Structures are given as structure tokens and as C-alpha cells.
Amino acid sequence: MVAFLQNIIAGLETGSLYALAALGLVLIFRTSGVINFAQGEMAMFSSFIALTLFQHNMPYPVAFIGAILFAVALGYIVERVFIRPASKANLVSKMIITLGLIMIFSGLATAIFGTDSYFFRKAITADNLNAGGVIIQPNALFIIAITLLIMGILFYIIKKTMVGIAIRATAQNEKTAKLMGISVSKIYSMSWIIATVLGAIAGVLIAPTTNISTAMMMDVHLKSFIAAVLGGFGSFIGPVFGGFSIGVFDNLVGYYISLKWKTVIVYGLLILILIFKPTGLFGKSYRKKV
Amino acid sequence: MLNLEGVHAYYGYIHALKGVSLKVEEGSIVTLLGANGAGKTTILKVISGVLKASSGSVTFLDHDISKLAPEKVVSEGIVQAPEGRQIFPELTVIENLQVGAYTRRDKKNIKSSYQIVFDYFPILKERQDQLAGTLSGGEQQMLAIGRALMAKPKVLLLDEPSLGLAPLIVKDIFKIIQEINAQGTTVFLVEQNANQALAISDYAYVLETGKITVEGKASEIKEDPKVLQAYLGGH
């Protein structure tokens, strides 16, 4: 029972990392229909900024905020320099741009920060809690809370605010959104900035788990895609739920079935779920009007 | 108030507008007639800044708007209900209307604007939480018009507003246009339904393959034999 609970708790913690990473992904997707394959690399870059500040004896919060400020600039630059000039290209082509960005960022990171891995501290270093043998790290609770908080904020913005509706309108029909007076380019800039900031937050919070290196986000990033799809790109609750599910599921399958076949089983299950819920667990499907 | 002067426009290398000049006076209703493919929609696109004129000028209240981005044109107060409805299919009816009011500064009065739109099109009220993409064709058309009204524009550009509407509603539409106009909105109207459009208009233009060929007071145009023959059917 203790092992079971320990697996669940740890799964939730890991899952919240996937979820955090997924939220930025989903935001960009919901604004522009683009899957940003470079989301992870951008987060990695921001994490290195936090690390560099930290190594220069800045306190943790300063390092964290530094990374966020950097992300604001990075998100803005990426959108302006790489995405916007290709506005005529179709969605798949834009995805290829983000593939190119992966190469640029991982190459630049190697050139600037080198190839080593670095330890990075947790946000909360308080002693572990022990609940009847189940060990809970305060940091894990913090991450889960942050994830839920960000999810809530995004949910609120998208659902309830004018900006949110403008974002959704832009996603569905850019031209008409402009005709409604929406400054589409601002919306894009903004969503790239926010998404990059979310990536930075994810990166800094993930770093204690993965260490900081040019490769730190690769696997988390992959799982974050899966989380987004499992939960459904159509909402912000979906990806978070998807992230939690994958985190927990990975552990349970590993513990009770097989560590070696875990990947096959989890991905197989993903595909199976999609077959029955083609727009994800939280995706609403409706009868398309013809 | 709105002025086009020698406007040329291209799609790729298709020359769609070949020196169009026209005027829309403040407070008037102006109708633009023309056969399929004449370039009516193109004119609206140029006014809204969706398509840039390759030469010629577009001025609004005496300043040049031909270089403005579409969203800037909207904030100038020129709003259109575009051809093909172009509603946001995965927003609900109410959210579509909300987007219409995006540029409004008087946020407090938006609620009453919903009411006005719902009064014009009661069916939209019934459907307010339905995804717009699942509305019937006519319902979408009403939504597109309603959405434009939400912006409370100075100039309203309507591209074939009666398209796909049932006869009863078509009549309403022209009444609505008159009402809006009476409340101070200038209307520039593209219509196939020439009779009814001319009936409520002050002035009219006829466009043929990218050129204005006839213009005049609506009442006169109505009697113009050329127009009669080409656009008004067997009257």
C-alpha cells in the first residue's frame, strides 16, 4: 500500500512537470494552430539563464525571475523574427520552422553553455513529510500547486476575458479576427511570450529532476505532447489531467506490469484512448455541421 | 466621409480593380451593384485594408487609410460583415458577438447592444450558447451582421447581407439597415437584391469587371435602362 501511494504521489509530481511543459505548448497551439516543437529547447535555454545567475551567487528568486524576463524577450524575438515572417506558410511549414529552431537553440546552447550537465536546486528545500511511510516532498506539492494555479489562470483568461476570446477567434480565422479589430500580431506576440515564460517556469522547476543540460527537456517535452493530446488540446484542464495521468500511469505500469514494456504499454494505451476519445479525454466533440 | 480615388488592386496578377473612384457621404446609405465577379467584394477588402491597393487612394474623414492594417481600419470605425459570413465556428453565438465588440471603449453599454441584436434576430437569442459553426446558413448570416453591429461602427460595410436569408428576414434586414442608418451609422452596401437595396439607398454605383460604369442617386439608378436590364430582371 505504501509503495502504491508512493508511486501515485511521485507520479503526480512528475506528471505536473509534463503538465507545466504542456501548458505553453497548448497555448501556442490554441492561438496559432502550430505545434511548437522547440518549446522544450526554449525552456532549456531559459533554465540555463537561471543557472548562470545562480552560479553568479544570485539568490534563487532572482535567478528564477531572471529566467522569466529572459523568456519574455526570447518569446518575443522568436515570434517576430522566425514565425511572423513566415505568416504565409501553412501550419505544417510553421512546424518545420520550429524544428529548425530546435537545431538553432540546441546548437547555440552547446556553443554558449557547453555540453555539461549541472545540478540545480529545488524551489523549496524544506524537509520531507512522512505520511505513514509515504514520503512527500514539499517541493512536489509546490510544483503541483503552481501547475494548478497556472492552469486556473490560463483557463480564466481564455474562457472569461476579452483577450481570451480574441485569442480563440484568431486561432479560428485570422483574417476575420483582423476585421473585428483584433491586432493579430499582438495576440501572437503575446501568446509566444506567455508560452515561453511558461516554458521557463517549467524548465526551472524541472531542472532539479533532470539536471540542467542541453538535453534536459527532450524527454519531458515528448511526454508533454502526449499529455496535451491525451487530455485534449481544446482546454487547459485536459493537458494537466493528461500530464498527471501519464505520470501516475507510467509508475503503476512500471510497478505492476513491466519496466521494460512500460513505454509500449503506455503509448499503446494512449492510442487506444484516442481511438475512443479522438479529441482527448477532455475534448468535446460535436456533430460537425455540413 | 469615405473616399476611393483611382484604386487599382490585384490578386496575384489578376487585375481585379481598374481605377475605382467612389464616395460614401456621411449619414447616407450607398449601394454597390455588379455582376458576379465584378469586384464588389474586392472593393470592400481594399477599404478594410485586407487587400492593399496597388495604386490610388482610400481616405476616411480626410485622412489616408490605404496603408492601415485591417485592425487599425476597424478602430477608425469602419467595420464590415464580410462575404461568406466568416463567423468563428468554434465560438458560441454570444462569444462571436463579443468579438464584434472588441474595439468598443464603452464596455458598459455592450450588454445593451446584445439586446439590440437579439431584438433584431430573436433566433440568435435562442441559440446563444450554441457553437456558431453548427448554426444553419441563415442563422450564421444573421450572426455575421449582428457581430458587425456590435462594433457600433461609424461606417458599416455589408457584403450581400441578404444572402441565404428567408424572404421574411430579408425584408427585416433592409428595415434594420435603415434603422441603423437613422441612428447615425453610414452604410455601404453590396447587394444582389438590387430592388430592395436601391429602395433604401441614397446613392448607388454599378461595377463591371473592376470599373465603375454607372453612378447616381438610387432613385435614378432604379430607372436607368442599362441597370434595369442587367440587374433588375424582368421589371
Next chain:
Amino acid sequence: DSEDASSDTNDAENNTENVDNENNSEDASENNAEVEEDIELAQGVTDSSIKIGSVGAQSGVFAAIGTPYYAGMDAYFNTINDQGGVNGRTIDLIKIDDEFMPDKAVSAMEELVYDEEVFAIVGQLGTPGVMATMNTVQDEGIPSVYFGGGAKEFTEAGENFFPVQPNYYYEGKLMSKFAVEELDAENIVVIYRNDDVGIDGLEGFKEGLNELGTGTVSEELAVNAADTDFTVQIQKAKEADPDVVILYGLLGETSGLLKEIEKVDFNVDMITTYSNADASFLAIASQGAPNVIKNLHVMGWVDATEESIAPLATAMEEYFPDAPLNAYTMAGWVAAETFVAGLEAAGDNLSWDGYISAMNDLTFTEGLAPEISYEDGSREGVTHMALSKVVQDDEGNFMFEQMTDFMEFE
């Protein structure tokens, strides 16, 4: 499997002769006929230089290994060249980046062997690349010294292959000996990286226990390179209540596992592979697991004392002052050192056969690595390893402290 390999090797020898003859005539026409000697020089060798090549990842994720590794190799060759080379021949190393892709490795190898016409391949990095180019190297019979990898297959590849780094299978065997003899283990849990590295290590470990006739592996727990959550492995390991846990993985998962062990306060002796016998590993792992790291033992094959490492440190200071000095740098250094030891043994007899037979007689003990011997056709590479333990000095710095001599499995 091994039969195949040996018949391949025979073919390779035949080929070698052909190639040699061709190249010699070319060389003869190209070079000054001034020094007319009866030794037939192989391709890539002139009177003043020896051209050699290496294929390995220098970009992408694996640049983390490739960059310091090649720095170490260059540092050694630069040192040798600045001292006038080997028998008056300077060494010219051509490195080609294969991006860790087998197909690019093949084309890179062909470029080295056929276009650049290098004398030997030194320190090819990346197991998939080595495996993919093995055919070419076998067919041509070109000497290939040192592999940045420890696949067991390298030891059976053929006469012209000279592995140095211990292979993971052998390390696993030796690890079992240390576990049983030094740590009195009976009940052992092995957590292994689920790829060529970990699986070879696990198999070797089990074989070792088998040959020793003692100790049991009560759990074999796979870790995927992609994992970031190690709860399952550590929960299961804990349940087995072992005497020793083997962590057969690389930096990422091993430091992750240690963090998890620290989290659940699991107090048990651990051994990890030589891949982690490095200060950079320790720096990361100790911060994540400051308490349990003291239970960690590590295998080591490089005899890295302050004294033995001095030449490398000097060279790095001289040629790559900004680069780190870590286990990969040492590996690159050893690769160069071993190749040069062969060159020196071959003297002026720099045909491929000459080099290979010189290597075959070689037992090399002077370098940074412990004894390496290819005598009697042995291709095991390094077989002497030592066990170290993590300790903390007075200032609280973590370091490895060697606790056994370098020994072999036997």
C-alpha cells in the same frame, strides 16, 4: 558469432595486402624517392607525418561526450607533435562528425579510409557508428584503436580492432567480484540502463556471480534513458532488502536514482560503473543526494592519481585552457596514448601488418590506464580495474578514494 568474426578477419588480411601494395606504389610516386627504404609504408604515412582519423559525434546531445573526449585526444597528439612526433613523424588527426547516426558514420569512415587514406582509425566514438562501420574496417583491415564505448562485440570484431576501454560485460563481471568480496554481498539488486550499456553490464554481472558461485540477483530493474521518475525502481529495490544495489547507468539516470534513494532514506551500499568515475558526475550526484552518496562505490579503469594525470593536466592547460578535464578527456587521452604506444612498438615498420603485429606483442603499462595487453590475440582491452568509494574531505568536498588495487576477474 565468433567463428564468423574470425573468418572475416582472414578475408580482411588478404585484402590488407592488396591495399597495401596499391598504396605503396602511390606513395612511392608521390614522395621524394630520396629515402628509399625496404619497408612498405601503409597509406597515410610519410616520412614526416602520419595521418589518422576518427569518427564520432561532435554535435547534438552526444557532443557532451565528444567535445571533451576529442579535446583529450588532441591534447595528447599536440604534445607529441610539439616534441617532434613519433620517430620524426607528426600525427595529423582528422575528426569527422557523424552526429551519432550510423549512415553518416559509414560515409565518414569511407571518407577517412578511401579519400583521406588515413593510416589508422583512433578512438572512434559511439557504439552504433562503430557497429555500422565495422564491415568497412574489417574489409580493409585498417587498424582501429580504442573505441569510445564498451560493447562486447568490439572484442570479437577482428585482428585489426584494438579496444582499450573495458567492455561493459567484463566490467559487470568484475563488479560482481567486488560486490561479493569487498562488500560481502549476497542479496543484490541490479538497476540497469535498458540499452546496450546496461544490458551488457547486467549480463556480465550475473555471469560473474555464476562463475564465483555465490550471491544472487534478487531484482533486475530496467531504467529507460528517458525516465525522470525513479520511484518504481527504488521502491522495488527497497522491498528486496538487498546488501548491495548496482547502479549500472549513465550520469542522468544514476544521479536521478541516487536522488530517489536519498528521498526515501534507503541506506545500502551501491556500486556504479566506470562511466561515472568522474568529478563531474560526483558534483551533480552529490548535490542531489548528499547523504547516501557516501554509500556509493565506483569502478575505475583509469589510474588517475595526481601524479599519473599530471601530463594530461599540463597538456590541457597548454592547449585547451578553457575546457574541463573529466573522464571523457582522460578517455581521449588514453586513446591517443595507446595508439602511439603501438606506433612506437612498430618503429618504422608502418605497414598495417607491421602495426598490427607490433600491437599484438604489446603490453602497455606506462600510460594513464593500467596494463593493456593484446598478447596472444587478446582483444579484451583493459582488464584491471579498481573500486573506489565516495568520501568527503575536511572541507566537505566529495571525492573518490580508491579502496582496492587494480585487479582482474580471475
Next chain:
Amino acid sequence: MNLLKNKAVQYTILAFVVALIPLLLDINRSTLTLWNMVIIYAIIAIGFNILLGYAGQISLGHAAFMGLGAYIAANLTGNLELPFLLSLVLSGLIPMVIGLILGLVALRLEGHYLAIATLGFGVAIQQVFKEWTAFTNGFSGVRADNPVIFGLEISEREHYFILGMIILLLLVLFAHYLLKSKTGRALLAMRDSEHAAQAMGVSLFKYKLIAFAASAFYAGIAGGLFMHLIRFTEPNAWGITLSLNLLAMVVIGGLATIGGSIIGAGFIVMVPEFIKDIEFLASIKSFATIFTGFAMIFVIMFFPHGIARIGTQIKIALLNRRNSRVDKGKGGAPNGRSKG
């Protein structure tokens, strides 16, 4: 009709000319290996283009089919000692059957959900390659011999290149004709409007399956050729990186053009090699990666419809220029319309 205007004849002549180059000129073996890889990637890219460019269905798991083809080829010629050509065909056909299964999944999914589901499929299959050692020999990998066709062993790269060229040509022609007739039209129709396509009698079920099956077949053949060229494979080669590269090839070359697939394959294989050879960049660490990234983005920005369509793009741009000049004079612009 002028025979030279026939696309098929053009392709054939081009293929023969290119196939002869290595025989006439003295080209390095290593360069020829890369050229052979271009052919192999071109084959999988053509198949992938049928799927993405024509049918509008995305997949991020196609590396798995190529890997499958490679393992099948190795096992058939190695363990079962089947003749090379037969095993090559089978290394296309068996993935094709698996492709049908993936197609069934695709029937339910759209856009990004499909993308990620196929990505998951790819990762899962790669994991199977790792664990199913009886078939793949796990991480130790499998080897293959030089192909033998009617008793002739193909060991020289020049000859392999000719072999590859012939197979590429056959597959190009097959794709060309298939896409030019009923199937091609049905696929494009399905891509443009699923509703209208259905109303016209196009079965989405059938054509999505056809697209997946065809692309998996091409991928499998590419895998088989890869296996006998490189003569070694192991699971790591068949992961996401390759699948994403494949996507890049097809988009950079040009969606829904066969020639584009070949150009795209050439781009992805050769550009990093060219960049590595630029001396003055070599001082920048990881420069090849960085500049390949820039090159990809550059192409998309300036040629959003792919390199293969540069010609059309320039033509239109020139016409535009001419017309806007005309309209500065009097309004006598030609009423020309675009074609193609």
C-alpha cells in the same frame, strides 16, 4: 504529342543520366554513400508525401516503418536466405500491412491528435525494436550482406547507386501515375474537403488506408535498401529524429510534388555536409547544427511552398511586377489568369 514533354519520359531520362554520373566521373566512395542515402530518403519521402501532401494526413512515426523494412530485409536475406529482390519487396509489403493498422487509427483522428498518436506509435515500435531481440538482436543490432542480384554481388557504391536509381525511378513512376489518376484526385479531394469528397463517392476509409499503406510501403522499401547499403542497424536509428527529418524533407521540398520529395531528401542529407565543409564557420561550436536550422527556416520563409515550386513562385512574382508596372501606365493589363 512531344515525347519529351511527357513527365514519365523526363523522369526516366533524368534517372539514367544521374545514374551514369558515378560511372563517368570519379566520385568518392563516401560521397556516393551520401548520394545513396539521398535516394533512400527520397523513396521514403515520396511515400510520405503521398500521405502528407496528397492525403493531408500527418504522421510523426514513419521512421518505424523504415526501421521495420530494414529489420525485415536483414532477417529475410540473413536468416531465411531469401533472394535480395524478393526480400526487398517483402520489406515493403509487411510494413504496408502495419501501415494499414495505423491507417485505421488515423480514421478516427484529426490534425494534431493524429500527429501525436502516430508519434506515440513510432516511439512504441522503436521500443519493440529494442526489446524484441529475436527479431532485432536488440541493441547489438543486425547485419546484412551486400545485395546479390541474379548471382551478382553489388559491393561498389556506383553499382548500388544504379540499383537505387532504378528502384527510385520505378517508385517515382508508380507514384506519378497513381497520383495523376483516380487515386490522386481522390486523395487531394479528401484533403481539401472531406465532406465534398464523401459526397462524390470517395471513401475516406479506403483512401486514408491507401495513403497510409502506400507511405508505409515506400518507407519499408527505403528501409530495405538502407539495410543493404549500411549493412548494420540497431534500434536507435529509428526514432523521432528521423520522423521529424522526414517531415522537414517533404515540406522543404514541396508538399504534393514528387520532385520536391527528392529535393527535400537531398537538402536534409547534403546541407549539413556542405555546411561542415565551410571552413570559416568551423570555429563556431555546433555550427553545422545551427546553420542547418537556419537553412531550414530560410527555405520556409522565402519559399513557403517548397523548393520544388521556386520556378512557379518566380514566374508569378515576375508577372506581378510586370502588371503593376502596366497599371502605372494605362489600364491595359492583360486579363490573364494563373495556371497550375
Next chain:
Amino acid sequence: MAVLKVDNLSISFGGLKAIDSLSFEVEEKAIYGLIGPNGAGKTTVFNCISRFYTPDEGDIIFNNDIDLQKYRVHDVVKVGLVRTFQNVELFKSMTVLENIIIGQHSNTKGGILAQGLYLPKVRKEEKRIREKALGIMDFLGIRGIEHYPVAGQPYGVMKLIEIGRALMTDPKLLLLDEPAAGMNSKETEALTDLIRRIRDEYDMTIVLVEHDMSLVMNACERICVINFGAKIAEGTPAEIQDHPGVQEAYLGEEASADA
């Protein structure tokens, strides 16, 4: 003889009953009008007949004995039933000719292999369908644009292309959803004429949904009026124009064909 029999058809979306126990019959070779206010359910009826929607209740019988419920969407054309869409649904990346040729999809012979190898029989088929398509374009009066992309064609032309594509399927029954939308009265007159000619020359039955009363009243022989998914009247144009319920719900008091 009724070529189409809709019997007790019902369908709901969520809480909304879009079609409510609707029944009507269409005689062979008729031009039959289906009219009603916006949102009355006309397009939905077409969607049910053409199998895009599966009704909650009711039967749709085609040609006396074909139960359409048993067919899948893409099989419907094979029995001779085809539709156009209210919002033109053309294949944007294809040329006008290719768009029309698609209509022959189900009748084009040749398997995958035959196509890939471009066997003579495929070549012959390609030639046949091409000529057939050109013939239809001639009939519709849109020859000359066959190699242009459909995108950018004027709306009215697109509507004709869609009709051409439908004709290409050799239908027995053609469902037209608002064919005159976006046309001026002159163009509508021409369309009225065209619809009659289609019926006569291609020998088929036509059901049309339209809000332009001049077209409906001039072209249709019988008209069914629905409101809130239920039938409120059926009859000849004259009967419908005078029907008080129809006037109130749809036409407005001074019913007119003058629009």
C-alpha cells in the same frame, strides 16, 4: 412513382429537435422545392438523405426499394443520389476540370496497380472521363476555364462548378442547396432555366432548397414548406403562395415572386 420517400424523419441536436416527424415524397422527374425559414431544418433534411447525418427516427427510401439508411455517405452516389452544399464545397487546390472529374470517381475503373502502372485501360478511362467532364462544362456554359484553379472563381461560377461535379456522378436525383444564393435576379433567371434543362436533358429528379422565391416558384412543380422541422404545407407554387401559414411563417404578408 416516387423516387424519394421521406417517412417520419426526426433528428435532434442536444435539446433541439431540428427535424420533427417529417414525411414527403418526390415524384420521378419532378423539380421539387423544399423551403422554410432559416433554421427550419432544410439543410438537415439534405444531410439525412445524403447520409451525413443519421436520423434518430424515420426512413428514407430511394427508388422504391433502396433503404438509404443502409448506405454509407460515400456509397450514396453509387445508387444515383447526389447533393450540392449550401456553402460551396469545392476542392480548392484542384483545377476546375479536376473538380468536375471527381464526380466520376465511383464509376472510374482501374485498381491501384493498374493506375500506378498506367495500363491502357486506365489511359482510356482518363480520356473518357475528361471528355465527359468537358461535355458537362459545355452544357453549363463554363468551358474555357477548365485548367484554372477553382479558388478565385466568382461565386456564381463556383456554384455552377459544383453542379457540374454533381452531374458528373450520373445522378437520378440531384439535391441542390440554395443554388441561387449570391446571384442577382438576372443570373437567377438563367439558373432557373438551367435547372429545367438539367432535369430534361439529363433526365433526372431535382429537389432544391432555396430562399429566392422567383426561382422556387418558377422552377418547382411541387413545394414542401417546413418550419421548426415539421411540414406546414405542401402543394403547387400557387397553393403555397396563398397558404396563410406559409405567408405568416416564411413569405411575409404580401407574398411575392418579385424579389
